[in-house]
Amino acid sequence: MSALTVSCLRVVYAGRRPVRAVDGVSIELQPGESLGLVGESGCGKSTLGKALLGLLPDGARMEGSVSVGDQELVGLSPRKLRRLRGKQVGLVFQEPMTRLDPLMKVSEHFEELLRTHERKLSRKERRERALEALRATGIPASRYDQYPHEFSGGMRQRIMIALTLVLRPAVVVADEPTTALDVLVEAQILALLAELRRQSGTALLLITHNLGIVAEACDRVAVMYAGRIMEEGPSQQVFREPAHPYTRELMRSTISLSTTELHSIPGSPPDLSEPIPGCPFAARCPDAMRACPVRNPGEVRTAGGQRVSCWLHRLHDLSGAEREPLPRQELAVADEA
Numbered sequence: 231m232s233a234l235t236v237s238c239l240r241v242v243y244a245g246r247r248p249v250r251a252v253d254g255v256s257i258e259l260q261p262g263e264s265l266g267l268v269g270e271s272g273c274g275k276s277t278l279g280k281a282l283l284g285l286l287p288d289g290a291r292m293e294g295s296v297s298v299g300d301q302e303l304v305g306l307s308p309r310k311l312r313r314l315r316g317k318q319v320g321l322v323f324q325e326p327m328t329r330l331d332p333l334m335k336v337s338e339h340f341e342e343l344l345r346t347h348e349r350k351l352s353r354k355e356r357r358e359r360a361l362e363a364l365r366a367t368g369i370p371a372s373r374y375d376q377y378p379h380e381f382s383g384g385m386r387q388r389i390m391i392a393l394t395l396v397l398r399p400a401v402v403v404a405d406e407p408t409t410a411l412d413v414l415v416e417a418q419i420l421a422l423l424a425e426l427r428r429q430s431g432t433a434l435l436l437i438t439h440n441l442g443i444v445a446e447a448c449d450r451v452a453v454m455y456a457g458r459i460m461e462e463g464p465s466q467q468v469f470r471e472p473a474h475p476y477t478r479e480l481m482r483s484t485i486s487l488s489t490t491e492l493h494s495i496p497g498s499p500p501d502l503s504e505p506i507p508g509c510p511f512a513a514r515c516p517d518a519m520r521a522c523p524v525r526n527p528g529e530v531r532t533a534g535g536q537r538v539s540c541w542l543h544r545l546h547d548l549s550g551a552e553r554e555p556l557p558r559q560e561l562a563v564a565d566e567a
């Protein structure tokens with residue numbers, strides 16, 4: 231059974247002009263697998279992560295289906311969701327100090343968490359479970375009774391990871407877990423997450439701006455834009471042969487050792503409170519055709535195993551007129567020139 235199955239998930243933030251932050255997303259994660267979720271700022275990555283954890287604010291409406299193992303999360307009461315959070319789906323945040331209470335020892339954090347979620351464990355068993363999780367993340371047992379401020383940033387992130395893994399969740403959502411850390415510590419934390427995943431079979435959804443991290447640390451990658459998945463597939467394949475022009479442009483805008491100049495994608499993402507009938511990237515896409523802004527391309531599977539939502543892969547379904555290049559005045563690129 232899949233660890234996580236998300237089908238046609240929609241999240242709308244209510245308001246005078248409702249915002250469709252997640253617009254029909256489907257993803258699947260097997261036990262022990264890691265999926266990197268990438269895309270520009272504001273494309274809905276964190277909203278998707280929060281939806282999986284039942285952490286959306288009041289006023290956000292969720293439709294579709296999210297199941298962890300055989301447990302459906304959409305439609306559960308906030309109380310039930312709270313109970314499942316941590317136990318079924320764990321969360322690793324960007325900044326551990328927002329989760330760690332400076333007045334509580336590390337041991338007290340574990341005690342409180344395990345008392346809430348693992349009521350049957352004895353005090354001795356709770357301590358054993360906590361020390362096992364800490365050891366797995368490289369924190370010596372001798373530091374169990376220290377306070378968060380006595381640790382470095384990287385160690386605090388390890389403690390957060392240990393606090394997430396101690397409940398043995400089926401899925402962990404890590405939202406920019408290494409952004410606040412230096413490059414060396416970042417590499418250690420990513421290696422640690424990969425190792426723990428292998429050992430415990432936990433599936434990992436890694437939300438990040440950093441494509442390099444995904445290339446290194448994730449089996450699969452999902453590229454999100456304007457609340458939709460533009461392309462999803464095995465990381466190596468997606469990075470070697472991107473099937474969607476948006477993935478290609480996003481990769482070009484990332485710094486790498488071989489980059490001599492930084493490319494940015496002209497224009498900006500669309501307003502998510504307006505209906506988008508066709509491909510949301512059409513106005514910025516160098517390959518856009520007449521069909522792109524007006525007709526939704528749906529999803530096709532490429533020979534390389536990617537799921538991609540782009541008319542370039544369905545040319546045979548377009549008329550000659552629809553295949554003509556979109557006139558430049560209709561592209562955001564022209565506005566900026």
Ligand SMILES: Nc1ncnc2c1ncn2[C@@H]1O[C@H](COP(=O)(O)OP(=O)(O)OP(=O)(O)O)[C@@H](O)[C@H]1O
Nearest residue numbers: 243249251270271272273274275276277278287502
């Ligand atoms: N609480 C909220 N109420 C209304 N709109 C929101 C709320 N939170 C996010 N949004 C909107 O939803 C869209 C998606 O935001 P989200 O934070 O999920 O994107 P993101 O890809 O995670 O961005 P970033 O990488 O900058 O964190 C944006 O248009 C944002 O303005």
